Amino acid sequence: MEKNKKAIAVLSGGLDSVVASSVYVKDYDIHAITFDYGQKSVKYEIKASKRVCETLGFKHTIIDLPWLSKLGNSALTCEEELPLIDPDDLDNKSVCDNSASKVWVPGRNIVFTAIATSFAEDEGASIIIVGWDKEEAATFPDNSKEFLESFNQVLDIGSTVNVEIKAPAIDLDKKEIVKLGYTVNAPMELSYSCYRGNKQHCGICESCLRRKRAFKTAGINDPTDYLE
Template sequence: MKKAISVFSGGLDCTVATCVYDNDYEIHAITFNYGQKAFAQELKASRKICEKMGWTHEVIDLPWLSDISNSSLNTDEDIPEVSENNLDDIDKSSETASNVWVPARNTVFTSIALSYAESIGAEIIIVGWNNEEGLTFPDNSQEFLNEFNELIKVGSPDKIRIEAPAINLNKEELVELGVKVGAPMKLSYSCYKGEDEPCGVCESCVRRNRAFKKVGI
């Protein structure tokens, strides 16, 4: 069976994206530990989902990324809280995105995933990048996806491509896709703060909650 590497945090986006390819690929999920506050909960969610779906799962530690990061995701700085009314305010969302930005995170993650893809003969790398977050996170954008795939064409001897099935979707549409492909979304964890119960007030939680509410779940 064809093989795929999934950059997998146990969150909503990557869970749905990976399930899109579940029937056609042998999935090898990778979870990164870069000192994020939510790592314990992300690991728990990732393990539950991978066990349920029959995917292999591996954790990669990146302590150096934590050491150089000034992000509130992996420092003592408080994670910003937002209201649903502010989600579509590009200025406020950009400010929040800057606060939680981890230096070159998706570039690092995807490059490591490419190494794994070459080593096991995987044809695709699955990511949960989506249009809603791509508005404020440049490493979630269509442009970033296109350029990285061009880089792989130049820099890898293998025919590997990044697949981002939600790249043109907002969160509501992503949840609808999750329903369509039978993704175990209720097992996923998206909170930045890493508490046992999702905080409900960080940007990730608020975007997730709004999407499910709009879909009627």
């Protein structure tokens, strides 16, 4: 039976967005949107997103943004080498700021959330679900609580419908996200986090390192198949 409340989920197929979407699966009819902006990992992000949507019963739409890959010089979307950091430096802000600057995609979350707003207005959705979290916010300002609050203020003024962005992991680090995912039975085993875009998680990019650490420190079995 169709649920009364509708939601739009920005679903990359990664750990954060999969857990965030799973929080609302019981109460909302969710339409997930996944973006292809020329990222190295797009093939497996889309594959993961499709599997998550099939498992959770979401409608799924893939949106192509070919122009976004041509802006900036992100190592996620061009031939630049992806930055590598030592696992011991995951909490070193200087090192991580430098790494983040090399994978930054100009305006990415602003664009994604604006498009999600269009879908929400069209479909009468009352919330937009995103995977923004405290650990990512340390180096990516478009994951921060301030960004969330500001964007919701923009929607209050600029949208003709009553829609709110929900980020259930906004105050959580990756370890806490894994614990939340376990609690809400999120299909974390289907998620894909690697920057490199191989079938298996590389195990050495910063995203993989954070994923590894999260499962280990949460004390929850890591279902991920890593190359290293």
